[in-house]
Amino acid sequence: MKPGALVLLTDFGLQDPYVGVMKGVILGLSPRARIVDLAHGVPAQDVRSAAFSLMSAAPFFPQGSLFVTVVDPGVGTGRRILWARGRRWQFLFPDNGVTGWVERVEPFSEVREVSSKDLFLPVVSSTFHGRDIFAPVAAGLSRGLAPAKLGPRTRSWEALCFPEPEIGRTKTAGEVLVVDRFGNAVTNIPFEAAGKGGVVGFRGRRIGEVRSSYACVPPGTVLAVRGSWGFVELSVRDGDFAGRYKASPGDRVEVSRP
Amino acid sequence: MKPGALVLLTDFGLQDPYVGVMKGVILGLSPRARIVDLAHGVPAQDVRSAAFSLMSAAPFFPQGSLFVTVVDPGVGTGRRILWARGRRWQFLFPDNGVTGWVERVEPFSEVREVSSKDLFLPVVSSTFHGRDIFAPVAAGLSRGLAPAKLGPRTRSWEALCFPEPEIGRTKTAGEVLVVDRFGNAVTNIPFEAAGKGGVVGFRGRRIGEVRSSYACVPPGTVLAVRGSWGFVELSVRDGDFAGRYKASPGDRVEVSRP
Amino acid sequence: MKPGALVLLTDFGLQDPYVGVMKGVILGLSPRARIVDLAHGVPAQDVRSAAFSLMSAAPFFPQGSLFVTVVDPGVGTGRRILWARGRRWQFLFPDNGVTGWVERVEPFSEVREVSSKDLFLPVVSSTFHGRDIFAPVAAGLSRGLAPAKLGPRTRSWEALCFPEPEIGRTKTAGEVLVVDRFGNAVTNIPFEAAGKGGVVGFRGRRIGEVRSSYACVPPGTVLAVRGSWGFVELSVRDGDFAGRYKASPGDRVEVSRP
Numbered sequence: 212m213k214p215g216a217l218v219l220l221t222d223f224g225l226q227d228p229y230v231g232v233m234k235g236v237i238l239g240l241s242p243r244a245r246i247v248d249l250a251h252g253v254p255a256q257d258v259r260s261a262a263f264s265l266m267s268a269a270p271f272f273p274q275g276s277l278f279v280t281v282v283d284p285g286v287g288t289g290r291r292i293l294w295a296r297g298r299r300w301q302f303l304f305p306d307n308g309v310t311g312w313v314e315r316v317e318p319f320s321e322v323r324e325v326s327s328k329d330l331f332l333p334v335v336s337s338t339f340h341g342r343d344i345f346a347p348v349a350a351g352l353s354r355g356l357a358p359a360k361l362g363p364r365t366r367s368w369e370a371l372c373f374p375e376p377e378i379g380r381t382k383t384a385g386e387v388l389v390v391d392r393f394g395n396a397v398t399n400i401p402f403e404a405a406g407k408g409g410v411v412g413f414r415g416r417r418i419g420e421v422r423s424s425y426a427c428v429p430p431g432t433v434l435a436v437r438g439s440w441g442f443v444e445l446s447v448r449d450g451d452f453a454g455r456y457k458a459s460p461g462d463r464v465e466v467s468r469p
Numbered sequence: 470m471k472p473g474a475l476v477l478l479t480d481f482g483l484q485d486p487y488v489g490v491m492k493g494v495i496l497g498l499s500p501r502a503r504i505v506d507l508a509h510g511v512p513a514q515d516v517r518s519a520a521f522s523l524m525s526a527a528p529f530f531p532q533g534s535l536f537v538t539v540v541d542p543g544v545g546t547g548r549r550i551l552w553a554r555g556r557r558w559q560f561l562f563p564d565n566g567v568t569g570w571v572e573r574v575e576p577f578s579e580v581r582e583v584s585s586k587d588l589f590l591p592v593v594s595s596t597f598h599g600r601d602i603f604a605p606v607a608a609g610l611s612r613g614l615a616p617a618k619l620g621p622r623t624r625s626w627e628a629l630c631f632p633e634p635e636i637g638r639t640k641t642a643g644e645v646l647v648v649d650r651f652g653n654a655v656t657n658i659p660f661e662a663a664g665k666g667g668v669v670g671f672r673g674r675r676i677g678e679v680r681s682s683y684a685c686v687p688p689g690t691v692l693a694v695r696g697s698w699g700f701v702e703l704s705v706r707d708g709d710f711a712g713r714y715k716a717s718p719g720d721r722v723e724v725s726r727p
Numbered sequence: 728m729k730p731g732a733l734v735l736l737t738d739f740g741l742q743d744p745y746v747g748v749m750k751g752v753i754l755g756l757s758p759r760a761r762i763v764d765l766a767h768g769v770p771a772q773d774v775r776s777a778a779f780s781l782m783s784a785a786p787f788f789p790q791g792s793l794f795v796t797v798v799d800p801g802v803g804t805g806r807r808i809l810w811a812r813g814r815r816w817q818f819l820f821p822d823n824g825v826t827g828w829v830e831r832v833e834p835f836s837e838v839r840e841v842s843s844k845d846l847f848l849p850v851v852s853s854t855f856h857g858r859d860i861f862a863p864v865a866a867g868l869s870r871g872l873a874p875a876k877l878g879p880r881t882r883s884w885e886a887l888c889f890p891e892p893e894i895g896r897t898k899t900a901g902e903v904l905v906v907d908r909f910g911n912a913v914t915n916i917p918f919e920a921a922g923k924g925g926v927v928g929f930r931g932r933r934i935g936e937v938r939s940s941y942a943c944v945p946p947g948t949v950l951a952v953r954g955s956w957g958f959v960e961l962s963v964r965d966g967d968f969a970g971r972y973k974a975s976p977g978d979r980v981e982v983s984r985p
Contacts, residue, residue: 216754218747224510224650225483225741228526231476231507235530238474238505242531247754249747252740255651256707268744271858272751273758284707287682337682339697342529392740393771424803424853439855449772449800482768482908483741486784489734489765493788496732496763500789513909514965542965545940595940597955600787 213355214277214301216245220264221281221341222253229339233281233346236332240350249278256284258309259460262371263389263397266312267440269300278313279349280304287337292325292344293368294352294361303349305340311371326362376400383409383466387458388442394451396458400443400466409466411435413445413456421466425449471613472535472559474503478522479539479599480511487597491539491604494590498608507536514542516567517718520629521647521655524570525698527558536571537607538562545595550583550602551626552610552619561607563598569629584620634658641667641724645716646700652709654716658701658724667724669693671703671714679724683707729871730793730817732761736780737797737857738769745855749797749862752848756866765794772800774825775976778887779905779913782828783956785816794829795865796820803853808841808860809884810868810877819865821856827887842878892916899925899982903974904958910967912974916959916982925982927951929961929972937982941965 217237223229230251237244249268253261261282269278283290283305291306297317303325304310310319325344328335330351335343348361376385376399385400396413402421405411411418421435421443428434430449438444445464446452453459475495481487488509495502507526511519519540527536541548541563549564555575561583562568568577583602586593588609593601606619634643634657643658654671660679663669669676679693679701686692688707696702703722704710711717733753739745746767753760765784769777777798785794799806799821807822813833819841820826826835841860844851846867851859864877892901892915901916912929918937921927927934934951937959944950946965954960961980962968969975 215758218751220744220747225506225508226510226512227647227649228478228508228522229649231478231505231522232526232529234505235476235507235526235534238503239529239531242473245754247747247750248741249751250741250744252742254742255709264744264747268748268751271748271755273755276751285684288684336697337684337695338702342697389743391743391745426801426804426853437853439852439858444854451771483764483766484768484770485905485907486736486766486780487907489736489763489780490784490787492763493734493765493784493792496761497787497789500731513967543942546942594955595942595953596960600955 214353215273215275216247216277217349217353218247218249218272218276218278219251220249220253220261220278221251222255222257222261223251223281223341225251229341232342236342236346237350240347241353244350244353253282256282258282258284258307258371260389262309262312265310266316269313270316272300274299277301277303277349277352279345280309281341281345282309283307283340286340292340293322293365294325294358295319295322296358301352303345306369308369308371311369312373314370315373321358322365322368323358324362324365327360330361374399376404378404381468385464387460387462387464389460390453390458394447394453395438396445396453396462397438397440398443398445398464400464401441402437402443405443405466406468409468411443411445412465412467413458414462418445472611473531473533474505474535475607475611476505476507476530476534476536477509478507478511478519478536479509480513480515480519481509481539481599483509487599490600494600494604495608498605499611502608502611511540514540516540516542516565517629518647519567520570523568524574527571528574530558532557535559535561535607535610537603538567539599539603540567541565541598544598550598551580551623552583552616553577553580554616559610561603564627566627566629569627570631572628573631579616580623580626581616582620582623585618588619632657634662636662639726643722645718645720645722647718648711648716652705652711653696654703654711654720655696655698656701656703656722658722659699660695660701663701663724664726667726669701669703670723670725671716672720676703730869731789731791732763732793733865733869734763734765734788734792734794735767736765736769736777736794737767738771738773738777739767739797739857741767745857748858752858752862753866756863757869760866760869769798772798774798774800774823774887776905778825778828781826782832785829786832788816790815793817793819793865793868795861796825797857797861798825799823799856802856808856809838809881810841810874811835811838812874817868819861822885824885824887827885828889830886831889837874838881838884839874840878840881843876846877890915892920894920897984901980903976903978903980905976906969906974910963910969911954912961912969912978913954913956914959914961914980916980917957918953918959921959921982922984925984927959927961928981928983929974930978934961
């Protein structure tokens with residue numbers, strides 16, 4: 212039960228000392244903790260982007276990893292902080308829906324409200340719970356703290372709804388989930404659903420069939436490709452799809468079958 | 470005395486190999502060193518921003534941490550490299566004033582000039598002392614090198630002056646210390662000094678009373694809030710204050726009491 | 728032979744979970760691996776920039792380090808993945824020439840094609856070999872896997888050609904290799920080659936003699952300086968050369984001797 216690694220996911224960036232301070236608090240309480248950075252450049256307060264990172268990354272982490280997610284626009288409001296575990300991993304997160312997408316692959320078997328104030332730093336600010344609550348609680352868990360000591364179980368929590376594509380007989384309608392740093396637009400359409408011969412369209416523009424690899428088209432060419440997370444992605448080979456076509460999360464993507 | 474963690478604070482960013490190379494040098498000399506990144510996205514050569522990060526972060530790190538700060542516009546000039554310790558932490562830094570603000574919470578009991586060339590890399594460039602001096606010296610300290618071997622004690626060094634707010638009977642005048650990645654403007658006004666009923670103003674604009682949390686106002690609203698470092702901060706809930714009002718370090722902030 | 732540290736160099740940035748996921752895969756297979764970030768902000772798909780980082784950084788890492796480079800515009804094409812070792816370090820990299828510059832200081836004594844599919848993740852995508860091949864293979868090597876198990880030896884591979892400067896009797900013609908985050912333009916001209924009294928020119932503009940340090944000129948002044956990697960660099964003291972003069976990799980730089 213003792214987590215093997217503390218995996219940090221935040222929107223704090225690297226300009227300010229926020230991430231470093233969280234590590235300082237963790238090390239002070241749990242000097243041997245294994246801290247791993249998942250990502251800290253999540254767009255500011257973008258819960259959806261963090262939900263995507265959790266869903267995508269968790270399956271590649273060892274059993275027993277604790278994912279500490281601090282993308283928390285509701286800090287200082289009444290939103291709760293929760294701890295949850297499924298079969299393989301544990302999660303510490305603000306109750307803002309951020310685990311909604313990872314729950315598709317890891318249903319939670321136990322969820323607790325993190326309310327035992329004796330686990331927090333002595334002074335808790337209303338603007339930086341990452342330092343004052345998440346870090347010391349994660350440190351405690353990494354030292355073997357029994358989850359029952361965190362606070363009472365809860366049976367309801369927020370879960371961002373995964374935008375399931377509408378899969379029809381001749382047409383599948385989906386959307387862009389996230390845009391990555393290369394400008395690839397990751398959609399919510401599993402590539403099996405694109406089917407054989409399906410033609411991808413984006414804002415009325417014909418992109419073409421789903422290719423198995425960038426290598427199927429010449430450099431500079433737009434393509435739909437089997438992405439590494441299991442979904443259809445829209446890309447420009449050696450280029451920047453989202454930059455060229457102003458694609459953003461939520462944009463509609465279609466696949467038509469002849 | 471042996472530092473528990475080497476905490477790196479630089480303006481090197483992650484595009485170039487500068488930070489990585491410092492870690493390579495440290496690992497070569499001290500394979501078990503615990504290296505922690507405090508922040509590497511300090512704006513280029515912005516000593517004041519680094520001073521803020523040191524002052525803010527140190528209190529959350531365990532006793533015995535060694536803060537290695539390489540924000541060093543004077544590299545290659547005659548500026549000295551110094552080592553200092555207070556009651557809880559140690560510091561390795563260029564003599565450019567960067568520790569001036571952290572000394573408010575951690576007065577130095579011993580300061581030494583780092584001048585023993587046998588501790589440096591064999592070839593010392595005039596442009597990258599982070600690699601050639603700071604890294605090997607930090608590695609040495611992490612292995613238990615006696616500070617007396619670094620070089621002679623010194624009794625004078627640069628210290629950036631913390632801009633204390635002018636606290637009057639009906640008005641407190643302060644300024645913006647730093648702007649963080651979310652666009653929050655952190656001021657130098659302790660929130661106790663804002664007092665009950667004090668009204669914050671920024672460039673002649675009335676911001677309002679200091680709130681205890683973002684949650685006190687609707688999304689998109691400007692507010693002054695008790696920040697997580699103990700100071701009044703100017704923010705837009707779920708928004709970007711500095712972007713909206715073009716706020717920068719040094720901008721004047723006032724609190725008036727009726 | 729067992730590598731001491733896994734040194735990661737990618738163009739993945741910190742916005743997306745790509746780097747974090749690679750670390751998850753490594754930790755799952757090799758829980759005690761020492762992972763070091765060399766840099767993750769290499770400009771997207773910029774093999775030349777990664778080649779520069781490898782060449783510059785490797786000499787400062789301890790013997791036995793394994794450099795895992797994933798700057799890989801050819802992912803999904805037929806390009807091979809290679810493992811190589813020289814006298815001091817090991818490398819895992821796409822066969823796109825990225826090691827060409829480091830081979831100047833570390834000639835390879837053994838190069839192998841990484842083709843043993845049983846070392847890869849069970850499902851290999853065509854777009855993210857960093858996760859599916861590089862990470863598990865690096866983890867295997869860190870646990871002592873014999874390199875012979877990776878795949879057959881090969882005697883030919885891509886190697887980016889280092890642009891050697893043309894050194895003449897009265898003139899040396901070189902170019903900008905990379906621009907760093909401070910706006911310094913690192914050239915391919917070793918500072919010994921600039922010689923005594925050599926005058927540096929950039930696009931017909933006279934920069935002046937190569938200085939030993941930024942301190943030789945007042946703040947805001949353009950200068951050519953002995954850079955920390957052994958080459959002449961073009962800089963503005965406390966400023967941004969590349970920003971001011973729109974310098975980019977490949978731009979011609981000259982040194983004239985009287």
